[in-house]
Amino acid sequence: MNETSATAANAAVVAKTGATGSTGSAGTGTTGTVGTKPPQLRAARIRKQSVIKFVILFITLAFLFVPLFSMLIFTLRHPLSGRWSAAPWIAIFTGNGESLGADLTVLWQGIGTSLALCVVTVVIMLLLMVPTMVIVHIRSKALERAIEWVATLPLTIPAIVLVVGLGPIYRWLSADVLSTNPIWLCFAYVILVMPFAFRAIAVGLNSIDVKTLVEASRSLGASWPKVFFRVIIPNLWQSILSASFISIAVVLGEYTVASLLGRMNLQVALYQLGQSNSQISTAMSLLALLFGVVLLVALDLISDAMRKSKES
Structure with missing residues (x-):
């Protein structure tokens, strides 16, 4: 009789344990099902994120292109008569602005000076910084922290x-050492581009x-x-190009130093031409901006090409 009672008790315990395990398994399965979101909710969340990204973009x-588009309209539509004409663009590409009452010799002088300043500034900056x-x-x-x-x-x-x-300093240099040629603005421009060049090379x-x-x-x-020219410089080409292109963009857009020192560059020429x-x-300002964009795109393409060549 005692053996029969013990066997029955053991069977009851086993049955209870199995039932509990089954319940736990079912609960776990239910929890896993609840934790997974339905495909409809995931699709709705993705659509919401896409809309937010589109609005931000x-x-x-x-914000970036509306001012540029307004500048383009201003160059094509006469502000007084409202007549549409491409005469300003034709004058730039033909080099003849007499019909519009503008002397473009100042513009060409400013462009030539700025391009020469870009070359000299980049060369001095690289020789000094690298x-x-x-x-x-x-x-x-x-x-290194002190130089930074x-x-x-x-x-x-x-x-x-x-x-x-x-x-x-420039007054003394112009009178006693050098001349009043705008090319000597390169010394001041090296100081202006130094922070950007330092960060790119660093x-x-x-x-x-x-x-x-x-x-x-x-x-x-x-x-x-x-070691310097065959080992280090080839590994720094991308940074050197970045520093050079950023320096060119800074030099092309500089106005304050050249204007207050009485020198001619592109931005000073644009100001005088605007009178x-x-x-x-x-x-011409739009073309200068387009040139800056082309420089950035060229930098990106050159960097990708160099990266792929190293990987291959």
């Missing part, structure tokens, strides 16, 4: 304050292990010039 593009930053990056981190502080300092100083300090230096490359090259018997014909000046 549309507002951003409108060797200095590479040497300091290898030798001393503390000195000095290089980014022009960002905190307004251009008009720089002119106040550079004015006496990104390239931090993306590669310069010390390991230098030590490996030196251990194989390479001289310092070979006689504002439509031609605005059209």
Whole structure:
């Protein structure tokens, strides 16, 4: 009798345990089903995110392109008569603005000066910044932070304050050492582009292990010039191009320093041209902006090509 009672009790316990396990399994399955969202809700959330992204992109593009589109309309529609004409653009591409009462010789002079300033400024900037930053990056981190502080300092100083300090220096250089040629603005422009060039080159230096490359090259018997030109520079080409293109964009858009120092460049020429014909000046400003966009696109394409060549 006792054995029969014990067997029955064990059977009851097993049955209860099985029922509990079944209930737990069912509960787990139900929880997993509830935790998974239906396809309709996921599709609705994706559509909502797409709408939000489209609205943000549309507002951003409108903020950027509506002023440019207004400038384009201004160059094609005469502000007084309302007559539509492409005469300002024709005058720019033909080089003859006499019919519109504008002397384009000032414009060509400003363009030539700015392009020459771009070349000279980029060359001086690269000769000054690249060797200095590479040497300091290898030798001393503390000195690298000091150079970073000095290089980014022009960002905190307004251009008009720089002119106040550079004015006496340029007056002395023009009278006793150099001349009044606008090409000597390159020294002031190197200071203006230094923060942007420093940041671009610093990104390239931090993306590669310069010390390991230098030590490996030196251990194989390479001289310092070979290490610099054949090992470090090829790995910094993308950063050097970025610094160069940013410097060109800054030089092409600079007005304050050249105007207050009495020198001619593209922006000063556009201002003077705007006194006689504002439509031609605005059209040329649009072309300068388009040139800047082309530089950025070219930088992106060159960077992609260099990256793919390294991967292959």
